[in-house]
Amino acid sequence: MNSIGKVLVANRGEIAIRIMRACREMGIESVAVYSDIDRTSRHVRYADEAYCIGPAPSIESYLRIDRVVETALESGCDAVHPGYGFLAENPGLPSACLDAGLVFIGPSARSMALLGNKTQARRMAVEAGIPIVPGTKEPLSDVREAEKAVEEMGLPVLLKAAGGGGGKGVRIVREASGLRSSLEQATAEARAAFDNPDIYIERYLERPRHVEIQVLADLHGNVVHLAERECSVQRRFQKLIEEAPSCALDGELRSRMGEAARKAVIASDYHNAGTVEFLLDSGGDFYFCEVNARLQVEHPVTELITGVDIVKEQIRIAQGLPLSFSQEDIDIRGSAIECRICAEDPVSFLPSTGTITELEEPSGPGVRLESGISEGYKVSLYYDPLIAKLIVWGRDRSEAIARMRRALEEYRIKGIHTTIPFHLKAMQSVQFVSGEYDTGIVQEIEHPETEIHIEIAAIAAAIVAGEEMAVELGGETEESRWKMLGRVGNGLHRAKW
Amino acid sequence: MNSIGKVLVANRGEIAIRIMRACREMGIESVAVYSDIDRTSRHVRYADEAYCIGPAPSIESYLRIDRVVETALESGCDAVHPGYGFLAENPGLPSACLDAGLVFIGPSARSMALLGNKTQARRMAVEAGIPIVPGTKEPLSDVREAEKAVEEMGLPVLLKAAGGGGGKGVRIVREASGLRSSLEQATAEARAAFDNPDIYIERYLERPRHVEIQVLADLHGNVVHLAERECSVQRRFQKLIEEAPSCALDGELRSRMGEAARKAVIASDYHNAGTVEFLLDSGGDFYFCEVNARLQVEHPVTELITGVDIVKEQIRIAQGLPLSFSQEDIDIRGSAIECRICAEDPVSFLPSTGTITELEEPSGPGVRLESGISEGYKVSLYYDPLIAKLIVWGRDRSEAIARMRRALEEYRIKGIHTTIPFHLKAMQSVQFVSGEYDTGIVQEIEHPETEIHIEIAAIAAAIVAGEEMAVELGGETEESRWKMLGRVGNGLHRAKW
Amino acid sequence: MAFIVRSGERSFRISPRLVESTEHEDHYLVLMDDSEHRLSVTRITPTHLSILLGNKSYNVEVERSGSDYRVTTRGEVFTFRVADEFLQSSEEASASGEAVITAPMPGLVVKILVSEGDEVRAGQGLLVLEAMKMQNEIPAPGSGTVREVPVQEGNTVMTGDILVVID
Amino acid sequence: MAFIVRSGERSFRISPRLVESTEHEDHYLVLMDDSEHRLSVTRITPTHLSILLGNKSYNVEVERSGSDYRVTTRGEVFTFRVADEFLQSSEEASASGEAVITAPMPGLVVKILVSEGDEVRAGQGLLVLEAMKMQNEIPAPGSGTVREVPVQEGNTVMTGDILVVID
16 A cells, blocks of 8 residues: 655646645645746645746646656655646656656556557557547548548548647638648647647537546456536537536436446556546437546536545545445435636637636535635636636536526626626526537527616616716826725725725 | 515525525525615625615614514515524514415414423423423523522523523523522523523533434425434534534434424424424433524534435425425435634634625535625624534545535634634544534633644744834835735735735 | 716616715615616625615626726626716717727737738638637638738737737 | 744744745745744735745734734634834833733623622623623633722723723
């Protein structure tokens, strides 16, 4: 058994805090690494120790395997947890950990390399008898090869990064004329995101459901699946909303897909937590896409319906402990939904940056928040726009939806734009509420304005404008605003602190 | 069936928000009532509509049955929810609702009057064959009668308000010489809290456990219990920490106590949610204390282990719907703990008032917060010091304790003193962690200082003092402090917003 | 004093008048187009207002950014341009017909897809802006001729910087 | 500049020196009694400091109330009196032996249980203060003679107001 007393968390934001929370609850110390602009970030404050490993660009900090390993050794860590993104799917990290005598909390470098190469993973699936989507088995060497593949498969096709997931380096191509520029963009993104420009191609299924199975595998041969997550609400191959269980699965299909997922894990000699992604068509046929050899962003929905703390299980597995439950012990209770709160414009989804000036977070029955921000936090362009995840549990799906809507209405983040208004519309859309949706849903959700809300908002704007005009005429400046708020005045009633 | 489309919540603070959340999730509108100083309070902002019903003293606002009922009618409500405290156990409210054609979300005036009179309730229990603690069956008419009862029962004794619970109007008397002044204080408190000065007396069991059973009873004769809550962590008869399930109960004792609770509910023709309180001695014998004819402060721990939303069930029962589950459907999952966050000094428990200047709330896996405060909120002396409840769920009790400790460490409330430091010590105390505790636990919890924490704190104080001295020497005033924070300066690095 | 408050196609003429100020709130009489409303307003934090319209309760966030007011209520976000009734008319007169495409976010110009003089149609990509590790193609809002491209590949731009001007 | 920082029985002599200030943090060299510490300090909000002592991370809240500094870290709360090393000694000289009982909270004096000249013993109730609907008996901190009771029944008092003076 590898006793773990101190863990270096090679990540930032909400997932770093999620992992540190698990450590703290297990009595394990946690060590943060950070880039210099993250000195004030919450994960630095949350950790027991913190080490600066470089400047803001991740390539010079969060992607530096050498610095991560050095810091783990310097700070006396026994283990490294990569989170998701950054180095999470880079086999160089588990290799370097092994060499340095550190436990890597995740799969072995070998399984990771196998699965991280999406073309090899597809071959593994075929050999294990799991159905796959038609496409190339090798990375594309140039645009001519892509054109040849398109001729064989027909359009539309999907270009995907062989080196990683998370929607980066992915392009859908519907017209032959767009193939070249899409391939260039995908290649550039893949190089920047994964340090690996390889792109492969597969047939693009129109509007499938995106369903994934969570799996836990220990070092003693025990492999348990924790049912599925429905991840079809996506925009540009970035998931926006996830839920568990999926409306499209019944017990029988869940068992079959769970069994296929277990097969994939066993065939790739995989251990620790992993996710097997499938596309599910409207006829109930499913196709293996890939294995995400890491903790997923959306793991909390599975935790809420099963009661299992997946991060703690990861740590236990890495310590060499057997799973404390078998497949029969896993029962699903209620329904869970996750909304990804991103620093983006809710309509255009363009990134938004700024400082969080006010924050009021939702809570109450059935609400869980995984957040990387706090008041005073600066959202920069350097990192992923995912700033928080709002997750709810309900006794059934309709309670979960009502609860999510209620929680979204409570959530106030000032200083940046977020996707909260999009999620609110989604929770009220016929498509989401019915459960009859697929990956085309985001385009279908409408953004009608509520008449009374626009009127109240307009009145509020006029009142504040009137007050500000009075202040400006009175010779006071914007800078003295906070000072002004200390007084009880005639005019708009002010916060007194 | 009484269709409910709009509910007046005759309360304030965290419980008003809890009820409004349930309404919102059920698609029911909610109406707040407030005293003038509560204009900025969170429950006013949370409601769909809000009505001022009087000045700050509760006797002139939150305790005014006439204004509550008038407001419900004026605003077009179908129903009134009293929460806990204030009018929750005043049979005048359900009576007035009945007369006005409003649904009261709670028991009938008749059962409430029966159970609210603690002496009658004791008689009911005796008749139903439920064991009770020895004591007077009628309220004390004067101190002489109290002295007589003491002569019969011996010391120590407990003086308790006949008109209500919540620790108000309760005094323990260990020496005959203290009887008179304790009776005077208890009477004054009972009059102020419940508008009913009646006090009764019972034998004081040394260090019993305080265990209560949650019951739901519909209008169709279905009575289901939702297991127990352990409420022994008390100070001055005010609960501080509650948990479910209790370490002192096994399945067999749970069934027996659950059965006794159901008997009490049936004998008093009770419907809606209620709690039957028992004292449990170290030998496993239990004694009926009283029935709390209302929603309890600590209902969330039961919700977390059963998955039942008790407030929603209350509304469904009031609508005339049958319970959607039977006793067999209730199964307990994991373990839950609640810590009451009060605006009090954590050592002396004396009240603390002020404005909340900063708030950072805990979240993450298994954490639920029920809070009545937000930044800018003023904690006044007019109302109960309970400002929030922090509740956690864990797969087992030890996970719940670790999680509570972690969540308490995350919770930052600035501007007032709170009981958070007390709870942190409790979560680390041998007594609480072992589960082997009784109502004497609060006196036993120690408050050792962590050496490194006092050192860091002293250094921080010196750094800030040094900075402030520099500012003062520079001629800047306290008022320009926020302004100053807008600049990046030499000296202590400042928040830039 | 009356304000013209505009968001997209919608426009309101709003005249707020403070009628009473107590310890806990301010009472306003607001004339909005032709109807009069009575409001109680109180500030919870600098940008967070609690408004009672009659007895209906609304939480409203108001953030100013330049001459725009971004207002959020119950998760819906509106951006208003607020102008004094008189200033309004002069501003309208100065508006021209050209389309100025500005950076919707700070970022790096990784590729420019058009040159001055090019004819472009609505939806056609003009340039690729990299932000938060994503490459975003900025499309033409309508058809026309590219008059000016004041940025170069490799430039870092801030929100609002002009990227392309189309006639 | 050195400060004497005291909390109850504990007393520290602390001399903080700012050695470097970057965009993201300030570096201090702190001499505490006999040992030297290197700290990185940054402010998250006006009262919320993130401190790295070496690489150990601490969140610290510092709130000033009069001459007291109330400091919270990991849920532990300490109240310090901070004085400049030189002012310190003069302050000490002026301290007298009497016990001054002040109101621990704002409230209403509902009952006074002692009179001037009474002998009281430690723990004996001096008066009853009502706050937040609870009646709180304020006990004598030690034994002695009541010299002064400057409040009357029915008075409203604020935190820090003198209730009873015992010799």
